[in-house]
Amino acid sequence: MGATVKTLPRKGASLKERLYLIEIVKGMATTFGHFFRNLLDNRRLYVRHYPEVQPEIPVRWRGRHRLTTHEDGTVKCVACFMCQTNCPANCIQITAGERLDGRTEKMPVKFTIDLLECIYCGYCVEACPLDAIRMDTGIFSVTGDKRSSFVLELSDLLATKGAFAEEDYKKGGA
Amino acid sequence: MADKITLFVNGVEVEVESGKNLIDAVAAAGIEIPHLCYHPALGADGNCRMCLVGIEDGRPPLVPACKTPAQAGMKVLLDAAHIKKIQHDVMEFELINHPIDCPICDQAGECKLQDYYMTYHGQPSRMTVPQVQKSKKLDFGCGVVHDQERCVTCGRCVRFCRQITKTGELGIVNRSDQARVTIFPGRPLNNRYALNVVDLCPVGAMTSRDFRFQQRVWFLKKSPGICHGCSKGCNIVIDHHREKYADDRIYRFRPRLNLQVNGYFICDEGRLSYRRENEGRLTVARIGGQPAAVADALAACRDELQRAQKVVVLLSPSCSLEQMLAAREWAARHGAILSGFSDGYLKPGDGDGYLIQDDKSANRAGLLLLGIDCRRETFLAALAEAQLLINCDNELERSFPLEELQQLLMGIRTILATSHDSPCAATADIAVPVASFSEYDGAVVNCDGILQCFRKAVGKNEPLPDMADFIAALDGTAADRAGLFTALAALIPALAGQSADTVPAQGLKLNENEAAHVSA
Secondary structure (H helix, E strand, O other), rough: OOOOOOOOOOOOOOOHHHHHHHHHHHHHHHHHHHHHHOOOOOOOOOOOOOOOOOOOOOOOOOOOOEEOOOOOOOOOOOOOOOOHHHHHOOOOOEEEEEEEOOOOOOEEEEEEEOOOOOOOHHHHHHHHOOOEEOOOOOOOOOOOOOOHHHHOOOHHHOOOOOOOOHHHHOOOOO | OOOEEEEEEEEEEEEEEOOOEHHHHHHHHOOOOOOOOOOOOEHHHHHHHHOOOOOOOOOOOOOEEHOOOOOOOEEEEEOOOHHHHHHHHHHHOOOOOOOOOHHHOOOOOOOHHHHHHHHHHOOOOOOOOOOOOOOOOOOEEOOOOOOOEEEEOOOOHHEEEEEEEOOOOOOEEEEEEOOEEEEEEEEEEOOOOHHHHHHHHOOOOOOEEOOOOOHHHHHOEEEEEEOOOOOOEEEEEEEEOOOOOOEEEEEEEEOOOOOOOOOOOOOOOHHOOOOOOOOOOOOOEEEEOOOOOHHHHHHHHHHHHHHHOEEEEEEOOOOHHHHHHHHHHHHHHHOOOOOOOOOOHHHOOOOOOOOOEEEOOOOOOHHHHHHOOOOHHHHHHHHHHOOEEEEEEEOOOHOHHHHHHHHHHOOOOEEEEEEEEOOOHHHHOEEEEEEHHOOEEEEEOOOOOOOEOOOOOOOOOOOOOOOOHHHOOOOOOOOOHHHHHHHHHHHHHHHOOOOOOOOOOOOEEEEOOOOHHHHH
């Protein structure tokens, strides 16, 4: 079966178009139309009023990481290094230590994630056997004025709470 | 060499050595029979039942492979359905009360229970009753931490303490699912080889307090090495790892099998000597106590050499043969007196006739082999006339008290090339940092006259010069390592025609008369 050939007429070949100025005026009319309409009433603007209006982040969206805690506030992470092992960007660094709060034996004493290196793939969350690391903070914009401000420490990771209800998060396939 | 016999495994003809049990015999042919309690150094116990194999036309038809000598014509069944069922069921049995706390277990990654679960079982637990609770994190002494829940009561640790160290601190008490390994009340592990139970334990029941939670084992790079803690020269595995943004660091030493030298074990002191490779190192050169670049320090060394007429070169008994030879050749060229005086490395009465030796240096036999004078009188006589002492990592503070040493070196300029910071390095006129034994290639001769070659294991971010480089740099040249080994091979008949790569892994036994030959 041969390919169907459809010949399209070439635009811009007529005299009116080749005069150029007429087309320019038509184009500017569209531009100024939008300009004055938005100037008079910007509620009908076609773009989002960021940052006043934030985008809706779905539950399964992979945002900035956090470390979860038990009900009594103790860290769930047992420093098994599964996330660090699984991380393709090698952005997680853990130092393990003795755990003294009565739950198991091991916990992280240092847990750093370098967000400049993180590729937000979510493999750490998948690898975690204890649901201790999640990417459900809904934080999509991370800003800072120096490199070190992008390196999250254990306390930063524990301070952030999840942005979604537990049942919604579980429904998301976690 | 033992005789070869042929037997059949799963119907395939295999040639194995006679006089061994089935596990060892077919393992040499690359066929693994799973086992937990058997260890070649501890003999067969037959309690784990993991190694049960079928013998076709045999009586009895089922035997534990660890207790069955390999016989010619034997028809061993490994992949039959009923053998697989046994392996599967034994694994299920072992895992009934196992806590499966692999995420926090240091053994994860080198655990037999994990490996066998993946190979022979791979099913979720069918248990519905609560697991038996036992004690965890028990301090057994000597840096051994025991977890009774993880234990499979194979008894390797118990047999080690009874058969190898003959101290018998450990025992198994109670029966059935209450059975547990424990110490006698108030009598913890107390022997100099105790940490070997950590390696022996096929699961994570015995862990080392020193290595506890330090690193996951799958990150560690495993390089072969030779322990320099004493003159036995035990074969070790150097487990090291370079963390992100950090330097290459050693996390532990483990024994490496060499039946000619240390067998399956090493002493605790040697095992923990890895710390010395990480800590207390001299990393910057010093001129007159002030930090300086290595190149500047070497230039300062050459200036000192220009001024000095009488030079004494003092070698460490832990230097490699290549380094000793480089120093010997250098001393001969410059008319310097060479000494290997190192009485301070001897700790009489410390040896135990098993692995630990009195001599805490790695290559004293090498000093003697190269005919280097080690006598105290000659060293002191040479020092009395000397203007410059070039000390190649010999820790003189081991041989003399500090005050005496200061008096001895009064009026003598000292150049110290050392891997470790010490009082001597602080007072030396010039101190040059050099690589330690985990960071260079070399050959050492142990107390039994066995020559062993080892390779560089650790690659530091800023590599320090080898001692041979330092000696060559005194002349402003670079060390010719291949040339040094060739020169060694010319001196030592056993090394003739060998290169550092072809020296057998278990070492070369030098003849009795070889030392005489070299020094002549």
